[in-house]
Amino acid sequence: MKRTNLVLDEELLKEATRVLGQKTYSATVNTALKEIVRQKQVEALADFVGKLEWIGDLSEMREDRPKRPAKPQGNRPTTGRKIGNKRSA
Numbered sequence: 001m002k003r004t005n006l007v008l009d010e011e012l013l014k015e016a017t018r019v020l021g022q023k024t025y026s027a028t029v030n031t032a033l034k035e036i037v038r039q040k041q042v043e044a045l046a047d048f049v050g051k052l053e054w055i056g057d058l059s060e061m062r063e064d065r066p067k068r069p070a071k072p073q074g075n076r077p078t079t080g081r082k083i084g085n086k087r088s089a
Contacts, residue, residue, distance in 0.1 A: 006029075008029075013025055013028065013029075016028050016032060020032070
């Protein structure tokens with residue numbers, strides 16, 4: 001962590017602290033900085049849209065997926081009781 005002095009708009013800092021739900025001004029500033037970095041990274045992703053060409057056959061790729069096990073249908077959970085094995089008296 002770096003300790004530094006900043007000159008900030010006091011009302012803006014209070015509002016940001018409230019809106020972000022932070023308990024301290026330091027936490028507010030750190031959260032705001034993280035968020036602006038995240039937003040800029042997301043914006044940078046938009047620069048790549050349509051610039052990369054994917055070559056492949058999605059249908060063919062999906063054929064390589066392992067098949068999911070079939071779900072049992074109509075089976076009820078057992079109670080541990082065997083049916084049809086009556087004791088003769």
